[in-house]
Every structure is written in C-alpha cells, then in structure tokens.
Amino acid sequence: MLSVDLAGIQLLERLNQNRNITWTLFNTEAQGSIVYGDRDCIVYKLLDDLRLLENFDRVVFWGDFAHWLLYATQEWVPRTMRRLGSMSEAEGMNKWFHLFFLGGAERLLQKVIVFGSTLYGLTAKQLAVGAYYDSLQSMYGSCRAAMPRDFYSAVFINQLVGANNAVLGCDCAFFLDDAKLLSTLGKECHGISTIIAEGKALPLLVCAIGRTQSASLLSYFSSLVANRMGASIVFLPWLANNGIHGLCESLDLLSRSSYVITDIYHCAVSSLRLGKSTIAFGSTSPSPTHSLSDKKKEILFRQHLIGHNYVATERVSQAVIQDSSLGSLVDEVVGLLQDKLSVETANALLKTHVDSSSNLLQMALVTD
Structure with a gap:
C-alpha cells in the first residue's frame, strides 16, 4: 500500500535529521519506481538474492502479511509463478521461504525488525506444516524486534518462541504525516x-x-x-x-x-x-x-x-x-x-499508542 511505503520513508527521513542513514527499498517481485510529476518518489530494487542484504545493519519487514502462510499460497507464489513462467508451485514456496525467512541465516535474522505485520488468521492446520513452524520460530526467536500491529499476533509470537519477544506495534500507515506529504x-x-x-x-x-x-x-x-x-x-x-x-x-x-x-x-x-x-x-x-x-x-x-x-x-x-x-x-x-466524546477519547488513546510504537521502533533501528 502506497501510504505504508510513504510512511516508512518519512520515518527514515526523520531519523536521518541527526544521523547519517542510508537505506534501500526492496521488493521481492519486481524492481521499479513510483513517479510523481517529473521525479521518482519511491524507488524499489528487486530482492532475489540474500547477498544483497549482507552489508546492511538492519533488515526491516515493513507491514502486512509477509510471514503468513496464506499470503504465500494465495498471493505471492501464484504471482511469482505467473511472472517467471517456468516455476512450479513447490519451487515458488521454496523461494518464498528463502526470501521471507532469510534462508534461516542467523547473521541476517539478528538484524531483522518486523513491524506492522499480522498473523491474525493463522491456524493450527497451517502451523502444522513443519517447515513453516520451524521458519516462524527461527525468525521470531532470533530477530532484533517484533512489533506486529495487532494483539493476536503479538501474543502468538510470544507463545511460539516461549518468551516476550514481541510487543504491540501499529499499522505502519499510522506514521504518515499527511500535512508534510x-x-x-x-x-x-x-x-x-x-x-x-x-x-x-x-x-x-x-x-x-x-x-x-x-x-x-x-x-x-x-x-x-x-x-x-x-x-x-x-x-x-x-x-x-x-x-x-x-x-x-x-x-x-x-x-x-x-x-x-x-x-x-x-x-x-x-x-x-x-x-x-x-x-x-x-x-x-x-x-x-x-x-x-x-x-x-x-x-x-x-x-x-x-x-x-x-x-x-x-x-x-x-x-x-x-x-x-x-x-x-x-x-x-x-x-x-456524532458521539464527539468517544471520538476524542479514542483518538487520544490511539495517538499515544502510535507515538509509543514510533519511539520503540526508532530505538530498535538506531541503538546497538
């Protein structure tokens, strides 16, 4: 979603005001750019080789369903099979596991921050797929920070790894500064x-x-x-x-x-x-x-x-x-x-939570 990507860019730009930060946006399906007027506003590189991530200090999975098995089987794998033509479903699943779980490479997993994602629809039947269970456990047990956007996912991750590794985040698009955009x-x-x-x-x-x-x-x-x-x-x-x-x-x-x-x-x-x-x-x-x-x-x-x-x-x-x-x-x-009091109360609570999530994320991004 475009607002999600723009929110991420704005967050990095705010961090970069007092630090020398460089970043690259990767897409696992295609490279390209989104143009506004006569300039590129967002540029994506294709991530098809994990060696491209080796020299980065942080690897951020930003939003949505990246690690949900149903996302792979219903959306990512079918699109990838159509794009590559000769790929089988089994090969597509292997590629998804490799890219989205970083091949299980500990040196990469320790750099990972998962923010704004969700596993809310995960079922025991899906989890019974051995490779999937092991990959999830490895990802969320080793990653630097896990901040899913809903409490279902946060609780599940902590149950999965047997520790309080996950804290509640928010949807990435809540970070978008509309007026600045x-x-x-x-x-x-x-x-x-x-x-x-x-x-x-x-x-x-x-x-x-x-x-x-x-x-x-x-x-x-x-x-x-x-x-x-x-x-x-x-x-x-x-x-x-x-x-x-x-x-x-x-x-x-x-x-x-x-x-x-x-x-x-x-x-x-x-x-x-x-x-x-x-x-x-x-x-x-x-x-x-x-x-x-x-x-x-x-x-x-x-x-x-x-x-x-x-x-x-x-x-x-x-x-x-x-x-x-x-x-x-x-x-x-x-x-x-027309219930103004409820709206104001909910807005105040939401703003407090979004600000808190932003602070925790920024700490995970910049602290050693």
Missing part, C-alpha cells in the same frame, strides 16, 4: 478535493466503498445517514489506481471531512489517523472468508476501543431489505458518528 508534493494535489469540498455545504461526509459485493447497498445506506445528519456526501473512489497524486487527493478530501464511512481498511486507517469520526463496514464472519483482508478492519476497531463503530454489512443488508428496521439502524449510525 501534501506540502512536499505541491499544491496541484489539492485541486479536485478543494473544488469538491468548497462546492458542498458542511458538514461533509466522505463515503469510500469498494471491498464488498454490496457496494450499491452500502452507498445507499450511507446516503440515508448523511441525509439524516444534514450533511453533504461525497463518494470517494479510494481504490482507483491513481498513484501518489490520487492518494494525495483522497487524503486532502478526508482532511476536509467531518465524518467518514468506509469498507476499506486503509481508508479507515487514514481517517482515524486524521482524527475523523469513522464508521467501518465489514463481515462478522469469525475468520477470513474471501481474502486475507476480511478481518483487518474489525480487529483494528476493537483493538482501539471503537468496536461499536464497526458495523456488520449483514445488518445493513437485512435492514434495507426489511425496511422496518432501516430507520433505527440509520439513527444508530448517526449517533455513533
């Missing part, structure tokens, strides 16, 4: 959102839907909520692939809003980071059903004491179909969005 990239990234915001009467409700097959239903429900609140509503195409320019437009629009309703995890993270009153739609299934991302929003909201703002998509669908309960659910969501 927007000011760095220039005024042109404010254009569309300024026109939209100034053309709407306030308060403004931003609705970003795109992770569910019930998109039209959730958008309709959000319109009813906005109408009940007397707010203007803007539908934000968060998932449109518009690079850094599109991300900045989205962040700028979120910053101008009073309320946000979304079913997209990173839109919710950005909204919470900006201190907005936020509702997230999502499944109530006890485990991931459609993708690795199914439960991320629910864990995020419950972990930061705003679980009541996580609204089941099934409830909305049922209310719209039955109609008789629709009004009461609209009132419930309006009440949640």
Whole structure:
C-alpha cells in the first residue's frame, strides 16, 4: 500500500535529521519506481538474492502479511509463478521461504525488525506444516524486534518462541504525516478535493466503498445517514489506481471531512489517523472468508476501543431489505458518528499508542 511505503520513508527521513542513514527499498517481485510529476518518489530494487542484504545493519519487514502462510499460497507464489513462467508451485514456496525467512541465516535474522505485520488468521492446520513452524520460530526467536500491529499476533509470537519477544506495534500507515506529504508534493494535489469540498455545504461526509459485493447497498445506506445528519456526501473512489497524486487527493478530501464511512481498511486507517469520526463496514464472519483482508478492519476497531463503530454489512443488508428496521439502524449510525466524546477519547488513546510504537521502533533501528 502506497501510504505504508510513504510512511516508512518519512520515518527514515526523520531519523536521518541527526544521523547519517542510508537505506534501500526492496521488493521481492519486481524492481521499479513510483513517479510523481517529473521525479521518482519511491524507488524499489528487486530482492532475489540474500547477498544483497549482507552489508546492511538492519533488515526491516515493513507491514502486512509477509510471514503468513496464506499470503504465500494465495498471493505471492501464484504471482511469482505467473511472472517467471517456468516455476512450479513447490519451487515458488521454496523461494518464498528463502526470501521471507532469510534462508534461516542467523547473521541476517539478528538484524531483522518486523513491524506492522499480522498473523491474525493463522491456524493450527497451517502451523502444522513443519517447515513453516520451524521458519516462524527461527525468525521470531532470533530477530532484533517484533512489533506486529495487532494483539493476536503479538501474543502468538510470544507463545511460539516461549518468551516476550514481541510487543504491540501499529499499522505502519499510522506514521504518515499527511500535512508534510501534501506540502512536499505541491499544491496541484489539492485541486479536485478543494473544488469538491468548497462546492458542498458542511458538514461533509466522505463515503469510500469498494471491498464488498454490496457496494450499491452500502452507498445507499450511507446516503440515508448523511441525509439524516444534514450533511453533504461525497463518494470517494479510494481504490482507483491513481498513484501518489490520487492518494494525495483522497487524503486532502478526508482532511476536509467531518465524518467518514468506509469498507476499506486503509481508508479507515487514514481517517482515524486524521482524527475523523469513522464508521467501518465489514463481515462478522469469525475468520477470513474471501481474502486475507476480511478481518483487518474489525480487529483494528476493537483493538482501539471503537468496536461499536464497526458495523456488520449483514445488518445493513437485512435492514434495507426489511425496511422496518432501516430507520433505527440509520439513527444508530448517526449517533455513533456524532458521539464527539468517544471520538476524542479514542483518538487520544490511539495517538499515544502510535507515538509509543514510533519511539520503540526508532530505538530498535538506531541503538546497538
């Protein structure tokens, strides 16, 4: 996710103000760059040989599902097989183990910091794969620091290695400085959102839907909520692939809003980071059903004491179909969005936790 990578770069730039730090961003699937205007904002090198890491003092796994077996079998290995053409599934899995667990090389594992990752959907069946269990135990038993973004993963890691090696981190995107990003990239990234915001009467409700097959239903429900609140509503195409320019437009629009309703995890993270009153739609299934991302929003909201703002998509669908309960659910969501005291309390707690996570990470990065 682009906001995750930009947050990491900003963190390193802050560290570099008083230190001489150099870094390289590696991608295990392709090399390339993300361009903004006439310059490269992010440059990635291809990591296909662990010898490329030998001369670095730290090796950071930054965010998401890097060490989850399901990520390998459902996403990384199939993409790698398509990219390389002649590779078998077994060869793909071997390559994943080699790159993501650093070949079990102790000299590399001791340099590792794992931050913002998650293993929340791990099952005993997956763990029963012998090579996977051993690789996880070696990684998290030897690494310099493990700071997963959710308490499920932190507790599991400590159970796995029989020691308190992991502490709770946060999602990497919480480190993004939105104002600095927007000011760095220039005024042109404010254009569309300024026109939209100034053309709407306030308060403004931003609705970003795109992770569910019930998109039209959730958008309709959000319109009813906005109408009940007397707010203007803007539908934000968060998932449109518009690079850094599109991300900045989205962040700028979120910053101008009073309320946000979304079913997209990173839109919710950005909204919470900006201190907005936020509702997230999502499944109530006890485990991931459609993708690795199914439960991320629910864990995020419950972990930061705003679980009541996580609204089941099934409830909305049922209310719209039955109609008789629709009004009461609209009132419930309006009440949640307008509960300023809860929003302020949750925002303060979240900021304290993010600041603490940042300090711990910086210590792991720079101290011997």
